[in-house]
Amino acid sequence: MRAYKRFIADDQHIEELVDFVRSTLDQYGIKKKELIRAALTAEEAAASLIGHKSDPEEKGDPYIDLTIRGMLGTVTIELHAAGEEYALEQSMSSDALSLENIPSSDVQDTLRQIILGSYSEGLKYRHKNGVNYIQMTVVRSKNAFLFRTLGAMAAxxxxxxxxxxxxxxxxxxSINHLVLQPVKTMYMNALKMIVAPVVFFSIISCLVQFSDLTALGRIGGKIIGFYLFTTVLSIFVGLTSFWIFKPGDASLTSSLIANVSSLPSGSGSVSIRDTIIGIIPSNVIDPFLKADMLQLIFMAVLCGVATNLIGKYSETLKDLFQACNDLFLKITTLIIKMMPLAIFCSIMSLILTPGIRTLLSALEIMGTFLFGLLCMMVCYCILMVIIGKMDPVPFVRKYAPYMLQVFSMASSNASIPINMDACEKKIGIDKKIYSLSIPLGATLNMDGTCVHLAVFGLALAKIYGVELSAGALLSMVLTILILSVGAAGIPGSGLICLSVLLTQINVPMEAIGLVMGIDPLCGMFRCMSNCLGDVVASTVIAKSEHMLDMKIYHAK
Known part of the structure; x- marks a missing residue:
């Protein structure tokens, strides 16, 4: 939608301009609060343009052109008029915005200036070819990122x-090698760069909020216990899904990608003993360099608990850790803004490299995987009814839009801010719960990854004719459990875990080539399921601790 109108650039016509803004925004369905703020800001912006308009005797039209645009839920206002270049911030914060120049008796004007002062930061100003342009965003669509991502996928x-x-x-x-693959690699490297500090500082900033370590131990125990239960459940859901559909055709072997040297290989020896010993790092640097999630969690818990015990320096360290947490979450947000470009390159590379026929054949295995994820969603709802003793319908209705957002991100760690926002604003979970459960879940709770490993591991074993005995299946279950706990919540981690699992069950590593092409799409579904499990766990635990605001939960 687009609305345009030209106004004479003088003080007598500002009221007419404001009325046009109000009526147009009202037609767009803008809420009253945003409408009033936008009208006040447009009035002040128009006044600043009039104050710097061109001399009537010089070249330039004495008019203000106003355009209001609405697209995919985002509404913007743009005003432009011929005039000299000036500093918009100073213009709007001088006499017009100075509270000292406003009579104390004029409460309405005082409130108006306060609103303007808080809203003026959202303005964008530029001067080009003797014309001043002012643009403001009235409403920014929460799904704008999703629309861009879906558009990139379709393109x-x-x-x-x-x-x-x-x-x-x-x-x-050549296009794939010189353009598409480098963009994918750079984006994944950026995510790998940020994952360690995000997990480390998120957990610390959460733990330092607990002055009562007994409460922390009780809540933390509940969260980890629930995560362990759903992890085991997801493994058996994946195994059952495979046995129902039995995907995997030996003829797909000829379509394998020969060169899998670019895939980081994991150790074929995965034991519970080595995993437990490896939790404690030998120094404080290696966990960050290697992005070892279990070691990072150990260090974060140790630092968080110790911070509450050191006395006079506690508050200083708490502020420092919180600042670092905010910093790295903001960096993550900036990196994620490039997701549509990375998705475009990833999917186009996926189609160009293996060919569409091989892609369609491999989708048989992926379909079984998606069936398993659907079964897990049903299990989550059942758990909310049985354990949480709550209606899952409001939860599904409120978290569904967020599921689409985390789907587009394909990264559990990058989705931490989104899930925290959903927990607080839509579901009503206390911060003491979600600030611990969400960061922990992004590392420890990988239900979607477990379903993926079970289905794809068995399917690739079938393709290569590898028979799995009862003992081998038990070993496979334990391996998946360990891998899911140590998996990084970034794109591509599922493929690395799968390579370790295949080595454990004696399937040739070359089998990775069959699923390397479709893994970006699988990664999106894995992330969506992982995040759903994290938020479900947070909701159930919050309900049991009486830290769930039921008014927010049931609000429409």
């Missing part, structure tokens, strides 16, 4: 099919 599929059909194979291979 990647369309261009990928066109390129694979009409462009020579050698040219497609």
């Amino acid at each position: 990647a599929v369309l261009l990928g099919l066109l390129f694979s059909s009409f462009i020579p194979t050698d040219v497609n291979a």
